[in-house]
Amino acid sequence: MSASIRIGNGCGFWGDNLDAPILLASQAQLGYLTLEYLAELTMSILAAQKQRDPEAGFASDFLDVLRRLTPILRDQPHLRIMTNAGGMNPTACARKARKILDEAGLLERRIGVVLGDDILSDLPRLIQDGHELRHLDTGEALAPLLDRVVSANVYLGAAPIVEALQQGASVVITGRVADASLTVAPAVFEFGWSWEDWDRLAAATVAGHLIECGAQATGGLWINWREAPDLAHVGYPFVEIEPHGRFVVSKPPGSGGRVNVETVSEQLLYEVSDPSAYYTPDVVADFASVSLQQTGPDCVEITKFRGQPAPERLKVSIAYRDGFMTSGTLAVFGTDAADKARSCGEILLERVRRSGFDLERVNIECLGAGDVVPGVPAPPSNLHEVMLRVSVWDRRREAVERFTKEFAPLVTSGPPGVTGYTIGRPPVREVFAYWPALIDRHAVRPFVQIL
Numbered sequence: 001m002s003a004s005i006r007i008g009n010g011c012g013f014w015g016d017n018l019d020a021p022i023l024l025a026s027q028a029q030l031g032y033l034t035l036e037y038l039a040e041l042t043m044s045i046l047a048a049q050k051q052r053d054p055e056a057g058f059a060s061d062f063l064d065v066l067r068r069l070t071p072i073l074r075d076q077p078h079l080r081i082m083t084n085a086g087g088m089n090p091t092a093c094a095r096k097a098r099k100i101l102d103e104a105g106l107l108e109r110r111i112g113v114v115l116g117d118d119i120l121s122d123l124p125r126l127i128q129d130g131h132e133l134r135h136l137d138t139g140e141a142l143a144p145l146l147d148r149v150v151s152a153n154v155y156l157g158a159a160p161i162v163e164a165l166q167q168g169a170s171v172v173i174t175g176r177v178a179d180a181s182l183t184v185a186p187a188v189f190e191f192g193w194s195w196e197d198w199d200r201l202a203a204a205t206v207a208g209h210l211i212e213c214g215a216q217a218t219g220g221l222w223i224n225w226r227e228a229p230d231l232a233h234v235g236y237p238f239v240e241i242e243p244h245g246r247f248v249v250s251k252p253p254g255s256g257g258r259v260n261v262e263t264v265s266e267q268l269l270y271e272v273s274d275p276s277a278y279y280t281p282d283v284v285a286d287f288a289s290v291s292l293q294q295t296g297p298d299c300v301e302i303t304k305f306r307g308q309p310a311p312e313r314l315k316v317s318i319a320y321r322d323g324f325m326t327s328g329t330l331a332v333f334g335t336d337a338a339d340k341a342r343s344c345g346e347i348l349l350e351r352v353r354r355s356g357f358d359l360e361r362v363n364i365e366c367l368g369a370g371d372v373v374p375g376v377p378a379p380p381s382n383l384h385e386v387m388l389r390v391s392v393w394d395r396r397r398e399a400v401e402r403f404t405k406e407f408a409p410l411v412t413s414g415p416p417g418v419t420g421y422t423i424g425r426p427p428v429r430e431v432f433a434y435w436p437a438l439i440d441r442h443a444v445r446p447f448v449q450i451l
């Protein structure tokens with residue numbers, strides 16, 4: 001059993017800083033590097049990509065990062081990588097990753113692929129067997145929308161990742177897994193924890209939750225951000241976990257940002273509805289039980305963990321086709337700019353109605369006049385410059401397309417002071433709406449392939 005393991009997360013979402021994983025891996029002496037790419041929106045984007053190209057559907061940034069990591073992997077033979085970059089197509093992602101490792105001479109590095117989260121093709125059978133997959137907010141059953149569903153992915157836990165590690169994988173690529181499970185798996189693998197050791201599993205879950213969003217734990221989004229020096233070079237977080245679950249959160253020495261009780265507390269409560277019952281596929285963790293203590297510069301110790309048995313049902317992230325939308329902007333300046341901008345929005349919509357389309361959903365926003373967070377700040381009076389943003393949704397693509405053709409005429413046929421039309425008509429996008437649901441754990445069959 002290891003005395004401790006060090007796990008760092010170099011990516012909080014698809015689109016995060018591409019240099020962060022390289023710097024973290026080269027500076028923090030990690031045993032494991034995690035890279036977290038997925039969100040509900042991301043899965044919808046990847047589903048659309050895979051529909052256009054069967055070899056797409058994964059977070060392509062990962063391949064660029066892996067290519068840059070190959071010299072570090074040569075110098076650090078014990079460094080392992082855990083990532084959910086596989087998205088909707090883990091196998092295709094793994095094949096391309098295998099090629100990168102082979103070209104770098106890293107033929108001994110085995111790649112484990114975790115599969116089984118994608119249940120799209122099984123939906124008719126599952127529904128017939130009584131799994132109604134009701135919407136978590138509305139209670140509606142999924143069956144009436146079945147012909148519009150484009151993706152359905154179960155949040156898997158750490159167990160198949162551990163299986164991949166047991167089979168010798170040093171790079172593990174998954175589809176949809178719970179974010180914290182990327183950290184839970186190395187701890188279970190290294191320390192030999194039981195899957196019923198709820199308190200230790202809760203400890204690793206807290207650790208994974210704290211680092212899963214990258215720099216949010218090291219000064220990013222911190223309310224006292226001015227006290228986080230050099231955010232341009234912010235260091236990404238790592239945890240050092242001991243066999244009994246105690247761990248420390250820190251960042252590479254000399255990097256920017258700050259790790260203190262405030263930054264860690266803010267991340268601890270991020271995206272949490274009930275701190276006393278944080279549900280994951282591995283454990284129900286009690287975040288309210290933990291103790292945070294500053295033990296040194298940029299070093300916070302976390303102790304006192306409680307966990308409850310893992311839930312019998314797992315979350316399913318489902319995306320379905322739901323019409324079309326677009327959003328366009330114009331700059332508006334001059335006297336009473338905000339009133340003028342809102343009038344421009346109404347003129348635009350009236351012209352669309354005149355053309356025969358009464359759009360189903362519309363939203364006129366005056367950015368700079370308090371519309372981003374309405375009711376929070378008092379908008380300044382006598383604004384002389386704002387941005388008009390008009391967004392629409394409709395089940396008819398032709399209705400949304402007609403809307404996009406009414407932006408340009410406002411520049412010369414609306415009030416004075418309308419400008420900023422330099423990038424052409426706003427694009428029409430198909431909407432993939434989100435459907436959260438639960439499914440019985442026994443209905444899901446994750447498995448591992450080794451490349």
